[in-house]
Amino acid sequence: MDKEAKPIVAELDRRHDPADCVSDVLLEKCSELGFRTLTIPEKYGGGGVEDTVTVGIVCEELGVGDLSLASIPVNGRKLYHMLNPDLASEEVRDKWMKAYCDDVGFMVAIAMTEPDSGGDNILPYNEPGHGVRTTAVRDGGDYVINGRKQFIAHAGIAKLYTLFARTDPSKGVMDGTSCFLIPETHPGMSFGRVHDKMGFRLLRNQEIVFDNCRVPAEWMLGPENGGIAAMRAGLRSDGILNAARCLGVARRALEEIVDWCKNRVQGGRPVIEHQAIACELADMHVMLQAMRALVWNVAWAVDHEPPDPKAVPGVMAFCTEHAFEIAHRAAELAGGMGVMKDMPFEKLLRDAFCIKHLDGGNYLKRFKVAAGL
């Protein structure tokens, strides 16, 4: 991260066109080092690492370079979990996991959110007429898909799309939605604008448009109308890795500000020797320790304890809020330099704000914790 990523991420982040901010070079380097395929079983060509704590540690380290780099191992783990034997045949698992391992630029996109349905899919709000509006209508041996997705990570560069579409509009989103695996450049699937985000810019988010997109029925993943339940089963634990990558942002902000406070002299001494600033840094250090302890604790529990629906949403909400808090305090302590692009603080603050809005945002995550209570 120090040698390859930090020197170029600031420049990529500043590019005006959001379509130019993703680095193929960093993706390929991460692939060559085995991060992208870390969690895919060895028989397909992956690293075979299932232990969530280990994957979390990798995400923290990549997150120190940039939040988007930590998407790379998360992406492989999502593919592996979505193609679990309950949902995908051995043939399908073989086909896509081998293709994923053989191509250093292969990423997967998960297309759920739409202009009129975001949190309704995540909570979910399970009333007919709400949630996913994109439709997939059976026509002989095919489904014909129409609709629009937005905010989709890796859209436009991914080589495989997991699409959620309504196969029974008379039911709620949980019971009327199916999941399809669609390869890139399939007729009827095209891409809209690349979203111009305030931060997290090295992650590309783009719209996807389906216009009479005809796909064979065999491309359905899991049972008809069982798409959301299938996705939840498949991805149940991956949110912990989003919490782990927050550690990277928070650690980078803390390391950079401690260094800066040791070197910046005001009032006749390095500002770290002023007690008000020293206490702020101490609080930030303890916050980071608390985040890390929680991530490792819940990451371990994901592999070794019965599922707890409160655990992962809770740790995600805690870590995203505290990463933002640490990045915010770091930018404050740096004075005027905190808002200047010469220093990393303003970027870390923008990135940390964006990650609060993944997977339904932090209100919805707290609703899940409360529902579990």
Ligand SMILES: Cc1cc2nc3c(=O)[nH]c(=O)nc-3n(C[C@H](O)[C@H](O)[C@H](O)COP(=O)(O)OP(=O)(O)OC[C@H]3O[C@@H](n4cnc5c(N)ncnc54)[C@H](O)[C@@H]3O)c2cc1C
């Ligand atoms: C960086 C980034 C990457 C993303 N990547 C993907 C991706 O790869 N694939 C994908 O499908 N989506 C992706 N998303 C979308 C993300 O999952 C949604 O933004 C999120 O689910 C919230 O939906 P929304 O933005 O439509 O907000 P809305 O659902 O419109 O919510 C607006 C506000 O209302 C609150 N709210 C919503 N419902 C309720 C309720 N029932 N009760 C009380 N309050 C409520 C919310 O907390 C929020 O404050 C991404 C988003 C971001 C920012």
